[in-house]
Amino acid sequence: MKPTLSIRNLHVAVGGTPILRGVDLTIRYGETHALMGPNGSGKSTLGLAVMGHPNYEVSEGTIDLDGQNILEMTPDERARVGLFYAFQRPVAIPGVKMADFLRHATTNVRNPQRQEGEELIPMRVFREELRTKMEQLKMDAQFARRYVNDGFSGGEMKRAEILQLAMLQPKFAILDETDSGLDADAVRLASQSIAEIGREKMGLLIITHHDKLLEHNPPDFTHVMLGGRIVESGSAELAEELHRYGYERIRRAYPEADAQNRVMAHEEVA
Amino acid sequence: MDVTIQSGFSAAAFEAALAAAQEPGWLRDSRRAAWRSFLDLAWPARDGEEWSRTDIRTFKLDQFAPLLDGPVPSVEPAGLLRAGVDLAGRLTAVNGRITAVELEPAWQQRGVLFGNLSELLSDHEALLRPYLDQPLVPPSYDRFSALRAACWTAGQLVYVPRGVVVDQPLHLLSVIGDGAADVSQTLVVLEEGAEATVLCEMEGITGTDAGLHCGALDIIVRPGAHLRIVNLQNWGQGTWHFAHQKAVVQRDASLQWTIAAMGSRLSKVNQHVELAGIGASSQVNGVLFTEGKQHIAYHTLQHHRAPSCRSDFLYKGALQDKSRIVWRGMIKVDPKAQQTDGYQRNDNLLLGAQVRADSIPGLEIEADDVRCTHGSTSGRVDDELVFYARCRGFTRKEAIQTIVTGFFQQIFDRITIESVRDALALAIARRVREYA
Ligand SMILES: Nc1ncnc2c1ncn2[C@@H]1O[C@H](COP(=O)(O)OP(=O)(O)OP(=O)(O)O)[C@@H](O)[C@H]1O
Ligand SMILES: [Mg+2]
Numbered sequence: 001m002k003p004t005l006s007i008r009n010l011h012v013a014v015g016g017t018p019i020l021r022g023v024d025l026t027i028r029y030g031e032t033h034a035l036m037g038p039n040g041s042g043k044s045t046l047g048l049a050v051m052g053h054p055n056y057e058v059s060e061g062t063i064d065l066d067g068q069n070i071l072e073m074t075p076d077e078r079a080r081v082g083l084f085y086a087f088q089r090p091v092a093i094p095g096v097k098m099a100d101f102l103r104h105a106t107t108n109v110r111n112p113q114r115q116e117g118e119e120l121i122p123m124r125v126f127r128e129e130l131r132t133k134m135e136q137l138k139m140d141a142q143f144a145r146r147y148v149n150d151g152f153s154g155g156e157m158k159r160a161e162i163l164q165l166a167m168l169q170p171k172f173a174i175l176d177e178t179d180s181g182l183d184a185d186a187v188r189l190a191s192q193s194i195a196e197i198g199r200e201k202m203g204l205l206i207i208t209h210h211d212k213l214l215e216h217n218p219p220d221f222t223h224v225m226l227g228g229r230i231v232e233s234g235s236a237e238l239a240e241e242l243h244r245y246g247y248e249r250i251r252r253a254y255p256e257a258d259a260q261n262r263v264m265a266h267e268e269v270a
Numbered sequence: 271m272d273v274t275i276q277s278g279f280s281a282a283a284f285e286a287a288l289a290a291a292q293e294p295g296w297l298r299d300s301r302r303a304a305w306r307s308f309l310d311l312a313w314p315a316r317d318g319e320e321w322s323r324t325d326i327r328t329f330k331l332d333q334f335a336p337l338l339d340g341p342v343p344s345v346e347p348a349g350l351l352r353a354g355v356d357l358a359g360r361l362t363a364v365n366g367r368i369t370a371v372e373l374e375p376a377w378q379q380r381g382v383l384f385g386n387l388s389e390l391l392s393d394h395e396a397l398l399r400p401y402l403d404q405p406l407v408p409p410s411y412d413r414f415s416a417l418r419a420a421c422w423t424a425g426q427l428v429y430v431p432r433g434v435v436v437d438q439p440l441h442l443l444s445v446i447g448d449g450a451a452d453v454s455q456t457l458v459v460l461e462e463g464a465e466a467t468v469l470c471e472m473e474g475i476t477g478t479d480a481g482l483h484c485g486a487l488d489i490i491v492r493p494g495a496h497l498r499i500v501n502l503q504n505w506g507q508g509t510w511h512f513a514h515q516k517a518v519v520q521r522d523a524s525l526q527w528t529i530a531a532m533g534s535r536l537s538k539v540n541q542h543v544e545l546a547g548i549g550a551s552s553q554v555n556g557v558l559f560t561e562g563k564q565h566i567a568y569h570t571l572q573h574h575r576a577p578s579c580r581s582d583f584l585y586k587g588a589l590q591d592k593s594r595i596v597w598r599g600m601i602k603v604d605p606k607a608q609q610t611d612g613y614q615r616n617d618n619l620l621l622g623a624q625v626r627a628d629s630i631p632g633l634e635i636e637a638d639d640v641r642c643t644h645g646s647t648s649g650r651v652d653d654e655l656v657f658y659a660r661c662r663g664f665t666r667k668e669a670i671q672t673i674v675t676g677f678f679q680q681i682f683d684r685i686t687i688e689s690v691r692d693a694l695a696l697a698i699a700r701r702v703r704e705y706a
Contacts, residue, residue: 051661054653075660076669084661091658095679096672101662104672108663116665147676164662 003029003066005050005083005172005203010061012042012049019045019264021228022061027203029171032217034239035207037225038247040265043207044088046225047174051075051085065172079105080112082171086161086178088207092149098160099130099144102167109168133166137193154181162193172203179213191216211243224250227260278332279421279451281305287421293388294395297402304409304419311413323596323628324538324567329510331417334451334482343475347445350693351469351502358438359384363424365450365481373440380434387425387457398427401457406488407514407540414512417453418484424454430464430495439467439687446474446481446509454485460495460523467498467687474506474533481509483534489517491525493547498526500690504697505533507562513539521547521576528685530557530694531566532701542571545579545607555681556585556616559698560593560625567596572614574607574637581611586681587618588674589625590703596628601642603635612642619677620650621670621702667704674702 005027012020020042027033035043049056050063052075063070070078093101107120120126130144139159149157158178165173175194179187187210195216198204206213214236222238223230226247231254232238242250251258261267284305288298313329314321345364352360359373361384371385383390391398409419426442446452458468472483483505491497497517505511511534519525531537543552552572560566572581587595601612618627629646651673659669675695682691 051657053657074666075657076663076665079661079663087658087661091652091654093655093659093673093676095676101659101672104664104668105659105662108665108668116667147679168662 003082003171003203006064007050008062008064010046010049010063011059012045013057013059014045014055018059019228020049021260023225023228023230025223025230027172027205029203030200031220032199032204032206034214034219034222034236035205035225036209036222036239036242038261038265041225041261042228042264043225044176045228047085047176047207050078050083050174052078076108079109079168079170084165084168084170084173086165086173086175088176088180090149090157090161092147092152094147094150096148097145098148099127101148102130102164105164106167109170130167133163136196137163137166138189139163155183155186158182158190159186162190162197166193166197170202172205173198174205174207176207177209178206179208179210187212211239214239226250226254227257227264229257231257278334279417284420287423291388293391296399297391300403300409301420304416305421307410307416308413308420311416313413320569324536324565326510326536326538329536331482333449335449343447345445345447345475347443347473347475349441349443349471349473350504350697351471351500351690352441352443353689353693355441355689356438357441358436359440361385361426361442363426363442363444363452363454365446366424366452366454368424368426374438377436381431382434382436383427383429384440385427387427387455390427397429398457401459401488401490402455405455405486406516406518407486407542411514414484415486415514418455418486418514421453422455422485424452424485426454426456428458428466428468430460430466432461433463435465436467437465439469441469441471444472444483446472446479446483446505447476448479448481448506448508450479451482452485454483456485456487458487458489458497458499460491460497462492463494464492465496469500469502469690471502471504472533473504474509477506478508479506480535481506483509484512485514487513487515489515489525491517491519491523493521493523495520495523497524498687500528500687501530502694503529503531503533503537507533507535507564509534511537511539513537515539516542516544517552518544518546519550519552522549523547524550525552526555526686527552528555528557528687528690530559531568532559532697534566535564537566539567540569540571542573543581544573544575545581546575548576549578550576551580552582553684554581554583554585555684556583557678557681557694557698558585558587558595558597559701560587560595561590561701562593563591564593565596566594569598570614571600571602572612574601574603574610574612577607578609579607579611581613583614584681584684585616586678587616587627588677588698588702589618589620589622589627590701591622592624593622594626594628597646598630598632599644600632600634601644603637603640603642605636608637608639610637610640610642612640614644616646617677618646618648619674620648621674667702670704671699671702675699
């Protein structure tokens with residue numbers, strides 16, 4: 001059986017405020033899923049909760065990877081069993097070079113049993129692999145010597161996230177607006193790269209507001225999140241519909257979720 | 271003479287040491303004068319600004335054995351800065367006694383003086399007397415400087431003659447064991463156009479030793495000379511460390527001074543750079559790392575006395591457990607020191623929940639055409655950074671170690687001696703623990 005990430009009835013609150021209200025989602029290895037939904041509907045919250053962000057309290061529901069409950073795991077244990085989240089807003093780690101950061105990350109993720117202080121991947125082997133992957137992503141070699149996300153442009157940060165995806169080769173990856181902040185050429189390159197790195201070689205959940213990324217990574221399934229729930233799922237056509245016509249139909253069809261979403265996003269209730 | 275060395279710094283012990291040392295009369299006289307100052311002065315009071323944050327009420331001088339021939343433990347101190355480095359010279363001091371000196375013959379032939387200041391004094395009295403007659407920090411400054419001027423036994427000298435470029439580092443390593451006192455006078459002189467790299471390293475024998483170090487470091491960089499100097503203070507965590515360090519940088523000379531303070535129970539250091547000639551330039555890189563109940567206080571002064579000089583002081587501290595850092599910086603610009611470029615900054619990373627960092631930058635500017643900037647920050651490790659690194663497979667401890675090392679990287683980037691950079695990064699990474 002293919003590895004499966006399965007999320008059941010997931011309820012997540014931040015600082016006591018409920019954000020996710022019963023999310024169900026099953027992703028099999030090799031599948032591509034699109035997750036769409038208006039601002040503030042809870043998409044990033046889902047990604048952060050899957051990785052175990054300490055501020056996101058799971059009050060109900062389960063997340064299993066191959067039948068293994070991951071809710072008991074720390075974020076690094078989740079990374080080591082093959083989960084990856086490309087941040088919508090990556091943070092800078094001043095003074096830590098991309099290459100050093102990635103060497104350590106790659107070592108830990110590839111050797112899940114590694115103990116603190118044990119050897120890292122040999123420098124030469126790592127450098128060679130990093131160089132190759134950076135070339136494929138058309139990234140300047142200089143990039144590896146810069147500090148993690150420090151002073152990166154929005155586009156550079158997203159490309160750095162893709163580079164990490166390429167190096168870590170997870171089983172399941174959630175890409176949170178990895179196409180935002182990129183210029184037209186960069187979006188095309190990013191979309192192609194993700195297709196090369198991820199398609200059929202992992203389970204992908206692509207969170208996006210644009211259609212370019214999905215053009216190169218046609219989703220097997222599309223899900224729409226509203227007010228902290230997945231209110232509708234469908235095929236690639238659903239994504240196309242939403243790109244073309246927006247969320248008007250969805251909001252009308254699910255007035256309760258729509259109201260929740262407006263409260264969460266601090267919008268005036270219509 | 272029936273003096274026991276365990277009795278502390280008594281008058282009898284002082285006289286006995288003086289009798290045994292066979293030093294020139296002028297030096298005995300100045301030691302006696304300093305001893306009188308020592309007797310007259312009280313320990314610094316807490317009501318003055320300089321000592322208001324540094325409490326030495328539990329410091330008892332007579333718990334430490336000074337001066338006379340106590341047994342020198344036979345230790346082979348390793349030091350963090352010696353490994354894998356080709357050295358031009360190396361000196362070792364144990365419990366305030368110089369126990370070994372080596373200088374490559376090539377440098378000896380070129381007139382470099384390196385080693386035991388007391389011994390070198392007999393052959394080079396005329397050259398060295400002025401520095402000892404007029405130490406950069408006068409014996410009367412406070413009771414510690416008086417004690418040091420009266421009682422120093424660990425005299426260390428680095429003297430590089432005019433135009434000589436010593437292209438390998440000179441290493442001075444001092445160790446103190448439990449109950450021992452190291453009262454030291456270190457003198458570094460670079461004559462015109464000379465260049466050298468000096469690594470001063472201090473460590474405890476076991477890492478927890480309760481010793482005393484009271485010392486002075488006098489640095490003179492003559493016109494056009496270039497000195498890189500490193501002070502790695504890694505005393506055992508029971509040791510009291512009182513130091514006066516002062517450098518005078520003359521016309522078109524440069525000083526790169528790296529300090530790393532990680533050891534001791536309590537440190538009180540006055541670090542003073544005087545820009546004394548036109549075009550002099552100085553860079554200070556300070557790395558402070560404290561844990562347990564350590565208290566490290568740095569009082570720094572960058573004194574611009576001549577026009578067109580540069581001073582660039584950056585200190586970064588990280589604090590664990592219940593430790594404390596006090597940093598007080600001052601840029602002083604004399605009226606004639608126009609076109610001064612002065613910078614001072616102290617950033618602290620608070621790792622433990624009960625740490626405290628006091629950061630007090632200051633400016634005293636009497637010239638009108640200057641550029642001086644200063645600043646300080648204190649903050650905790652950002653949980654979002656820890657989470658990000660953990661999402662990429664770092665354990666919590668590894669994430670914090672990486673973030674702390676990154677915090678110091680800005681300083682490491684400024685240190686031009688690779689072995690020092692690597693040794694410091696490693697020493698710090700090893701000390702960072704996990705925090706809940
Ligand atoms: N750490 C937090 N603290 C407070 N509120 C939060 C936090 N994280 C999320 N929220 C709230 O949860 C709701 C969902 O946020 P989330 O970031 O998941 O939305 P999103 O669907 O990713 O939106 P966008 O498309 O704008 O990225 C929002 O109302 C947001 O303000
Ligand atoms: Mg989002």
